[in-house]
Amino acid sequence: MDNMVLLIEDEPKTGEMLKKALETEDINVEWHKDGASALETFEKGKFDLVILDLKLPKMSGDEVLEKIRGIDPYVEVLIYTNYQDPPVMKKLINLGIEAYVNKGPEADLWDTVEAVKKKLDPFSEDEQEDLLNSLPENTFSKDDIKDA
Amino acid sequence: MNQNNDIHSNLQSNIATLRYDGKVSEAIDLCLKATEQYESTYFYPKILGDLYLLKNKYEDAAKAYLTFLERINPSRKLFVDFARRYNRLKRSLSGTQLKQIVSNLIELIAVGKLHPQLSKWLESLVANDISDIAFSEAGLKLIKAFETNEKFSIIVNKLKTMEQNNPIELFLILNSFVLDRSRTENTFSTDSYCVAVYERFNKYDEALRIGIDLIDIRQDPILIRTIFRICRKIQDYSIATKILETHQSITKARSDFNILYELVYYYEFFNDIESLTESLHRIEQNGLKSIPIQKTVKNFYISFGMLEDVKRVDDRIANSLSGSGKEYKKYGEVVKESEEEISSKIKELYSKVEHHERLAAISDLTTGISHELGQPITNIRYTIQFYYKLFEKNNSVDMKILFSLFDSILVETSRMGDLVKRLAPLTSSRNIIQDFNIADRISDRINALDNRFKSSDIKLEFKPTKPIHLIGDPVHFDQIINNLILNSIDSIDSLALGKTKEKKISINLEEDDKKVKLTVMDTGAGIEMKLRSKIFDPFYTTKEPGKGEGLGLFIIWNLLKMHGGKIELDHKYKNGAKFTVVLPKKAKINEEI
Numbered sequence: 012m013d014n015m016v017l018l019i020e021d022e023p024k025t026g027e028m029l030k031k032a033l034e035t036e037d038i039n040v041e042w043h044k045d046g047a048s049a050l051e052t053f054e055k056g057k058f059d060l061v062i063l064d065l066k067l068p069k070m071s072g073d074e075v076l077e078k079i080r081g082i083d084p085y086v087e088v089l090i091y092t093n094y095q096d097p098p099v100m101k102k103l104i105n106l107g108i109e110a111y112v113n114k115g116p117e118a119d120l121w122d123t124v125e126a127v128k129k130k131l132d133p134f135s136e137d138e139q140e141d142l143l144n145s146l147p148e149n150t151f152s153k154d155d156i157k158d159a
Numbered sequence: 160m161n162q163n164n165d166i167h168s169n170l171q172s173n174i175a176t177l178r179y180d181g182k183v184s185e186a187i188d189l190c191l192k193a194t195e196q197y198e199s200t201y202f203y204p205k206i207l208g209d210l211y212l213l214k215n216k217y218e219d220a221a222k223a224y225l226t227f228l229e230r231i232n233p234s235r236k237l238f239v240d241f242a243r244r245y246n247r248l249k250r251s252l253s254g255t256q257l258k259q260i261v262s263n264l265i266e267l268i269a270v271g272k273l274h275p276q277l278s279k280w281l282e283s284l285v286a287n288d289i290s291d292i293a294f295s296e297a298g299l300k301l302i303k304a305f306e307t308n309e310k311f312s313i314i315v316n317k318l319k320t321m322e323q324n325n326p327i328e329l330f331l332i333l334n335s336f337v338l339d340r341s342r343t344e345n346t347f348s349t350d351s352y353c354v355a356v357y358e359r360f361n362k363y364d365e366a367l368r369i370g371i372d373l374i375d376i377r378q379d380p381i382l383i384r385t386i387f388r389i390c391r392k393i394q395d396y397s398i399a400t401k402i403l404e405t406h407q408s409i410t411k412a413r414s415d416f417n418i419l420y421e422l423v424y425y426y427e428f429f430n431d432i433e434s435l436t437e438s439l440h441r442i443e444q445n446g447l448k449s450i451p452i453q454k455t456v457k458n459f460y461i462s463f464g465m466l467e468d469v470k471r472v473d474d475r476i477a478n479s480l481s482g483s484g485k486e487y488k489k490y491g492e493v494v495k496e497s498e499e500e501i502s503s504k505i506k507e508l509y510s511k512v513e514h515h516e517r518l519a520a521i522s523d524l525t526t527g528i529s530h531e532l533g534q535p536i537t538n539i540r541y542t543i544q545f546y547y548k549l550f551e552k553n554n555s556v557d558m559k560i561l562f563s564l565f566d567s568i569l570v571e572t573s574r575m576g577d578l579v580k581r582l583a584p585l586t587s588s589r590n591i592i593q594d595f596n597i598a599d600r601i602s603d604r605i606n607a608l609d610n611r612f613k614s615s616d617i618k619l620e621f622k623p624t625k626p627i628h629l630i631g632d633p634v635h636f637d638q639i640i641n642n643l644i645l646n647s648i649d650s651i652d653s654l655a656l657g658k659t660k661e662k663k664i665s666i667n668l669e670e671d672d673k674k675v676k677l678t679v680m681d682t683g684a685g686i687e688m689k690l691r692s693k694i695f696d697p698f699y700t701t702k703e704p705g706k707g708e709g710l711g712l713f714i715i716w717n718l719l720k721m722h723g724g725k726i727e728l729d730h731k732y733k734n735g736a737k738f739t740v741v742l743p744k745k746a747k748i749n750e751e752i
Contacts, residue, residue, distance in 0.1 A: 022534050022537070022538060024538035024541070024542060024567060024571070025534070025537050025538050025541055028538075028541035028542055028544075028545045029541065031545060032541075032545055055246070056246035056247075056249055056250065057250075059243075059247060066530060068701075069701070081361070083246070084239075084242070085239050085242035085243050085246060085284075086243070086246075087243070093529070093530055093533030093534070093536075093537065114533055114534075114537040115529070115530075115532075115533030115536055115537055116533065116536055118533075118536065118537040118540045118541060119540070119544065120540065120541045120544035120545055121544060121548065
């Protein structure tokens with residue numbers, strides 16, 4: 012099964028290395044350097060995962076995410092950035108993101124690749140929690156029943 | 160219960176082990192059994208589907224996912240799990256396979272086996288994949304109502320019911336019976352209502368398609384507002400522009416709040432400041448007696464930085480709130496007192512805002528610096544981490560790659576160094592205060608930049624008539640003038656080549672007893688209205704990455720603050736950007752910024 016990842020990153024070197032590294036793991040990557048051009052190619056169901064930088068030229072990462080969620084509410088989104096702005100984070104969480112990876116002094120290319128792989132693998136550790144959730148009545152109480 | 164937990168976690172780890180050992184078929188067998196045995200557990204069918212997917216058995220996977228869907232609670236998280244798998248599966252399916260699955264899903268909704276919330280999510284998930292589905296009875300009645308053009312109120316009721324109960328079918332019907340029908344004054348109300356229905360479901364293309372037909376029949380203000388609002392949402396005003404060209408009477412609408420409100424956004428989009436201001440004034444004048452309208456217009460003025468207008472409207476609001484003078488004569492003093500209180504409160508608020516803004520600027524600056532340094536750090540780390548692993552794997556080092564690696568690290572570190580240098584004027588404590596002629600300093604800067612003017616084909620206009628003296632730090636002054644000119648050059652360069660517009664930067668000096676006024680005016684791209692409040696923020700830039708870090712105006716602003724001067728953008732100038740700098744003739748050096 013082929014995985015398709017959309018990478019939105021304006022730094023040429025960072026983007027190049029991340030794309031190369033993901034490709035060594037047989038993950039297909041489509042790379043765009045700004046939100047507008049990424050959104051041009053974005054379609055519902057076309058990608059399994061979006062890797063989104065927050066600081067982008069013109070349209071910022073949270074604006075891009077808003078548009079993405081308007082088109083595909085289900086695609087996995089991994090935010091990776093080196094600046095943490097609480098109000099923006101709040102907005103991102105409300106819009107729905109699945110993972111957050113730090114860049115900057117803590118940046119680790121292969122950790123990022125692992126985070127992506129973990130999200131793409133349909134049979135991952137997340138499922139363990141699901142298993143517990145799916146047990147008969149009374150065995151669980153923390154299921155998050157929330158309306159969209 | 161614990162026993163149950165144990166059984167399941169054993170089973171799960173057995174399946175996982177098989178799967179990771181490559182024994183997918185055996186994992187499938189085990190999972191299939193568990194799916195049948197534990198009928199209330201949704202976990203196994205989900206994993207079963209994933210395993211089938213690994214084997215490219217799409218139809219089996221689809222069946223398993225369907226079982227998964229039947230077993231889950233109406234939890235958003237679980238539905239998202241399903242939706243992702245559905246979308247992933249869809250890419251691998253043939254048309255007939257997809258149709259089969261979609262009709263299975265629709266059936267699941269129809270028989271009412273799913274929780275209503277799940278049904279609702281499912282409907283919107285498969286909405287685009289549905290075709291050739293038989294209509295329900297309610298649907299058939301609605302179609303008949305459209306065909307016989309029944310009374311508006313009856314149709315609206317039918318539409319409302321369907322919108323709530325079965326939006327998927329509703330849009331199938333609207334698409335076939337309303338979207339492309341011929342329109343007359345008789346269908347106007349129904350069709351207008353359908354525009355709103357489409358808009359509610361974010362189907363903007365369809366809404367606009369009907370809207371543009373209707374406008375030719377009647378220029379209804381509410382309809383016009385709807386169309387403009389949709390254009391605003393999609394950030395594409397081409398249809399609105401077309402409408403304005405065909406029906407010029409719309410822009411002449413003097414009194415309709417609906418239209419004027421959207422026109423403000425329209426003119427903002429095209430940066431047409433003159434028309435924007437005119438529309439705002441019309442709203443203000445037409446709604447003199449309405450406090451909500453005055454508040455709306457005030458908010459517009461605030462967002463466009465039109466502070467004089469804000470003050471005028473503010474006064475008007477305060478006046479109408481305090482009632483008419485005659486009747487409350489004896490309370491006059493009370494009113495006056497409270498007004499004084501309000502005005503001192505406002506003053507206090509302003510100083511708070513200023514303080515807050517300063518804190519925000521400092522926080523922006525540190526965030527900006529750490530981000531700006533973070534980029535090259537990330538680049539260096541990623542590059543090294545990538546080649547580290549590559550060399551390790553190949554058990555050899557490619558010298559050519561190694562040297563390019565060294566080069567890229569040097570590039571990134573000099574980028575960090577540049578940033579530090581750029582911020583130096585703000586951190587350097589060596590102020591030299593002396594008397595200098597600013598006309599000379601400006602001429603020197605212009606000469607130093609001569610090559611840039613020539614290569615960009617820019618005409619520079621600066622005609623000092625007499626020396627103007629200032630006591631301050633001449634190096635700081637150079638920084639200010641230099642940053643302003645460089646911004647102007649970049650702005651002119653950013654305009655598409657071949658434009659016939661004149662490329663010119665004009666610098667002007669005026670003085671009185673105490674102050675010097677310097678204006679720098681260019682014929683560049685100018686600054687969009689909505690960006691005007693941000694231009695002095697550190698690291699705010701509209702330039703391409705690598706072309707500018709967004710510090711120029713921030714540095715100017717801070718240097719001026721040190722000198723007791725100020726900088727303003729001329730809001731009325733339209734031919735590019737015009738900045739006015741005012742400096743005291745004797746600088747009051749204030750180290751703290």
